[in-house]
Amino acid sequence: MDGAQSRTGAIVPGAFQKGRAALSNPANRFESAIAEPFDDGWDTLSEDLVDMPPIRTQLIREASRSALTYNDSPDIGFDRSLNPYRGCEHGCIYCYARPSHAYLGFSPGLDFETKLMFKPDMAALLEKELSKPGYVPRPVALGANTDPYQPVERRLRLTREVLEVLERFNHPVTVVTKSAGVLRDIDILARMAERNLAQVAISVTTLDSNLARRMEPRAATPMRRIGAIAELSRAGIPTAVLAAPMIPAINDMELERILSAGANAGAKRAGYVLLRLPLELRQIFEEWVQKHFPDRARKVLSLIRDTRGGATYQSDFHTRQTGTGVYAGLLAQRFARSVESLGLVRRGGGTQGLDCSHFQVPGTAVQPALL
Known part of the structure; x- marks a missing residue:
């Protein structure tokens, strides 16, 4: 039977929760003890799971000391990012941020989708950091880890508060999201775009709504995302379409159609990323593909290993976003050809x-150009 969460809190592998993508709550890599469901032979485990309620989203307040996170990775085009939330209710099965939930003592599985950390002081902390003497501005990436417009943003509005601070400071920002919720802040983003301070990238993983429901159950539908590209573009906000991630034998055949749909909606830039499965994400994804695509699961996993030197993941700089090997090379060629033709x-x-x-720090004299 398809189960849910037992009364002890353990998740039965292969269980299915409506509106959730992960099928289990694998132990994170920092735990010294692992709890597993156990049936004593009397089928009591199945009985325990009958009519269990769905797992509800839990919001957990996080006291942060800083707003900005810095990096020196050569694989991404920014050196600082900002994330009002940790964990993401969109529940994308492929999300590379899932393993980061282990640092919080939670599982990268269903916990990542249902136990969300929010940072209510983010805007105030950001204002304080931007006001420090000697701060040198560089574009900040909003949504580099988890989506800044996941469903809880409708109520908490933390992302909007952050954008209000950035607008007051005339600080450049790039937003990455797979939610049409970004349109709620189109007023701020349009004003910033007039001063060349804002760009938005919309992630479109598939144009197939049925596949999207299985891969990313609480994200906006594909057509809502294409519609968001159109509305942002009409508002004068530079917008990109991201075909990310491309999953071998699952959605890779849609690469050209996704880019074409984005271009037709007004996107001027494009990007793609090949699926990567760091740490606990490997088990979570393998469970999912075995459940939803048993007929091709072996092929999917074989192609993934072909792009990672025989492993399921390699963390090497310069190749972790695009992979290596014949399949990865063909995907890169297809992307380049499509971008050129569009x-x-x-x-x-x-x-x-x-x-x-x-x-400029509000209330101070105009500073000379720093870049």
């Missing part, structure tokens, strides 16, 4: 052309 510009981190010279 007249799109390849997205390189989402910060190209943003203007840092307008930055």
